Amino acid sequence: MSSKPLSTMDHKSKAEDMQYLIQPRGSGKSFVFRMVTPTELIGTPNPWTGKPFGKEIRRGLGTRRLSEARHLRDIYLGEVRKLALGDAGKETFELKDAQEWRDMLANDDGSREMVLNDKVHAAAERGVPETKLRSFMRVALGKGYPxxxxxxxxxxxxxxxxxxxxxxxxxxxxxxxxxxxxxxxxxxxxxxxxxxxxxxxxxxxxxxxxxxxxxxxxxxxxxxxxxxxxxxxxxxxxxxxxxxxxRGITNGKYRSPWVFANSVPRAARSDAPSREDFKPDEVSRLFAATTSGTREGDLLRIALVTGCRVDEIASMRKAQVEADGSGFIIMEGKTANARRYMPVPEGARALLKARLDQHPADERVFPEWPLRASTGKVYAASQWFTRFRREVLGEETDGRLALHSFRHTWRTVARQARIPESDVDEIGGWSKPKNSSSVYDHGLQRGQLQESQELVWEQMQSLGYLSEY
Structure with a gap:
């Protein structure tokens, strides 16, 4: 371990030489040793009195001579520190321990810091990693938080x-x-x-x-x-x-560094390609290179004709889907507006129903795509599509086309089909939550949304998006 001290504890100056010593008033009275008891010693047996340690250690030194009192003080300090270090091998030097030390050292007279410094050096000699000890000391001394x-x-x-x-x-x-x-x-x-x-x-x-x-x-x-x-x-x-x-986790004098002075507005990169919708021939080439009934082919096809986010489709459970494949409920998603009913065009229902029957023992519609439980996302789909798109459409589409572009393509086609903006927002999950969900109970809104979805399907057919569907 480096010889550089792990704490800021320096030798006591002459002005502090009387620390831990008391000289009672009046002639003929001896010096007294006094210090705050290290926390780990409170309640343990005091070898000098036979009683448990309290919050303070006091011991008469039996001398009126300052030089002799200093010598005895150093001896007693060493003994206290050895007692405190008696179970040093049990120290784990974890963050929670460092936080406890920081609280203890907040009003310390220096004795506890000396004990801590000894513990850290003893741990270094036992082979505890230096990086761990330095991180521990930064937290314990209130100088940093990992x-x-x-x-x-x-x-x-x-x-x-x-x-x-x-x-x-x-x-x-x-x-x-x-x-x-x-x-x-x-x-x-x-x-x-x-x-x-x-x-x-x-x-x-x-x-x-x-x-x-x-x-x-x-x-x-x-x-x-x-x-x-x-x-x-x-x-x-x-x-x-x-x-x-x-929360007071940082050093008391520290302030957030993420506050910047007002600066000149920044423009978008002139050389950065902007995201675009898929063209009909590009979708046809992608569909032609995939097969309906596979996890890849079905995911792309449902994404295009519903306008759903890919994670909403790939993570969907069968319980969310109508038995005839006419629609499904999206329970949650990227935003608060994601929860909604999704109508499925009649021409795509057979594909979705086949999915329900394809894996009868699985709860998910797309069990072949691994789902990361911590995030609810299907990262493998995006990674696969990047490679697939480059193979079929070329690397020059990097930055211009992505898996999410299917969603924006659906919205563009919906506008071209003259679908009311309210229906577009409702189907895509872009609108604000409704004040009441009673419209779903009556079935009227679902029927209206289904009509709009059919018009989008027809527009896609007329533009050539579904030639290889």
Whole structure:
């Protein structure tokens, strides 16, 4: 382990030389040793008195000479520290332990910090990793709080029904936050899981926003993250940092670094391709390269003619689907408006009903697509489609077409079919929640939506989208 001290504890200056010593008033009285009892010793046997330790240790030194009192003080301090270190091997140096130490050290006279420093050095000699000990000490001394621990606590405290009354955040938002944290830890070179909230200064936050994020590329963002995505990342991080400051998790003098001065408005990248709808011939080529009755072919076909999000379809359970395949209920999704009834065009019902019969023992309509329980998403579908699209339509469609483009294609065709905007929003889940769901009970609204969906199907046929359906 490095010889660099793990705490800020220095040797006592001459001005502090009388610490732990009391010289009672009056002549002929001896010095007294006094200190706050380390928490782990309270209630344990005191070897000098035979009684349990209380909140304070007091012991007469039997001398009026300061030099001799200092010597005895150091001896007694060493004995107390050895007693406190008696079970040092049981220390785990986990975050919860560091938080307890931070509370104890808040009003410490220095004795507890000395004990803690001894424990840490003893642990280093036993082979406890230095990175773990340094992270532990940063928290215990109130100098830092690990980002990896903070994000878990933040998400937990913003879960549904949390006792603090914080507004819950959805699963997709949690995933987006973790993605933002992942970017930030790469920026901080945090390979040992020890970066703390306090490591992010205003200067670093600005560099992260203006220099690091714009250069992060991926198959979905080959030209780097857009300004809209960057702002989303910063907003999510700011929310977590504001929470940490409010909860007192960060150092008392620390303030959120995610507050920037007003700047010049940013324009979209001129070289970044914009997302487009599928053209009829592109859909025909994709359908021709897949087979109806397979997980891939059925997923694409249902996505096109219903306008549903892919995760809404792939995660759907059979209990949500009408027995004749005429429609299904979407229970939840990306937004609060996602819960809705989805009418299925008559020409697509046979495909959906065949799905219900294809896997009788499974609860899901698409059991072949693995579902990540923690998020309710089917990541494999998007990954497959990227490879499939490139093979069929070419890599030049990167950035222009995606699996989600089927949803936007449906909306465009619906408008071309002169479908009322209210019906388009209702079917696609873009509208606000209704004040009452009684219209569904009467069956009238479902019938109207079914008529609109049939008109979209007819428009798709006339435009050539369904030639290979």
């Amino acid at each position: 980002i990896s621990k903070a994000v878990d606590q933040y998400i937990d405290e913003r879960s549904p029904g949390n006792r603090r009354g914080f507004k819950p955040i959805s699963k997709p938002t949690q995933n987006d936050l973790r993605s933002s944290i992942k970017h930030l830890r790469v920026f901080l070179n945090d390979n040992g899981d020890i970066a703390c909230l306090e490591d992010v200064t205003p200067t670093r936050a600005k560099r992260f926003r203006d220099e690091f994020l714009p250069n992060q590329t991926s198959p979905r963002s080959p030209h780097g993250l857009s300004h809209k995505t960057i702002n989303k990342n910063v907003t999510l991080l700011k929310g977590m940092w504001d929470w940490a400051v409010e």
